[in-house]
Amino acid sequence: MSPTRQLQNKLDLSYLESTIGYAIKRAQIAVSRDIHGAFDELQVTAVQFSVLSAVADNPGASQAALAAALGVERPRMVPVIDSLEARGVVRRVVDPDDRRSRRIHLTSEGKATLDQLMIRFEEHERRVRSFIGESSARSLLSILTALAELD
Amino acid sequence: MSPTRQLQNKLDLSYLESTIGYAIKRAQIAVSRDIHGAFDELQVTAVQFSVLSAVADNPGASQAALAAALGVERPRMVPVIDSLEARGVVRRVVDPDDRRSRRIHLTSEGKATLDQLMIRFEEHERRVRSFIGESSARSLLSILTALAELD
DNA sequence: TATTGTTATACTCTATAACTATA
């Protein structure tokens, strides 16, 4: 193979690999794949899990508050809650003080489902942390949290 | 407001925020938004930039090799190269030794475009690195690169 | 048989605009 013409399969990506943007995208895909693997037996997506977890910690949160907190658009919340409600894990409750608003609550089945999901998710989290080492994991979380505030 | 019912807008997401999965997703969105902002004047997406950069470093790489290296599906590569070719920044050249294969080359206009993009991208990279600090940036890149290898 | 580029399909996500019902 010639050194100037690229005839081989393996490409030189050393420039892209030296950038934060490429590295974070690649790592995010790997982590996301691991989460999917942890949840797919229970047929739950990462977004559904984040809603269940947020509702568990904030019972009665409105759809708008959940959307704003989780960083998804309000319209996107509708089918997500629809599927969770169809599955019987959350309930929409019309707020008597503001009948435009639906407050979201976990059902007892939802609590049981979340317990199962938490077991899988904690396994995933331990897998990630032991893969990179606990000290790196703590650094990573701290730097990522700062980076998320980039304007 | 009651302490048990969630009537306010700001939710407690302390659990999700303590996880690598949530933090990396949030940070990736912030970085991606910054890259988009850097490129949108030139009407180029992050994927288009990654292809141009990979072709610059690997002239004559095939579509299949680019797809494999950049971690996108082969069919996804077709419209990406289509738009870059329609724009006149890359050329598809049928390989005379294997006429199934199209080797991708930057045009001279493509080289000029990539030069402009590199200026913007380097500004973005400096912005990210100075936002978190150069020492954190080096740690971050190293940990993310390791994490991307998670099975 | 296997592979490259391609087409087609379906599903998800993202982003907007606009509607309804309420306030």
Place this chain on the structure above:
DNA sequence: TATAGTTATAGAGTATAACAATA
């Protein structure tokens, strides 16, 4: 008028299957 939930739509990304040309 403004907001919550919803509907609708369009664009982008992801994942597969399959086909034609070629190996």
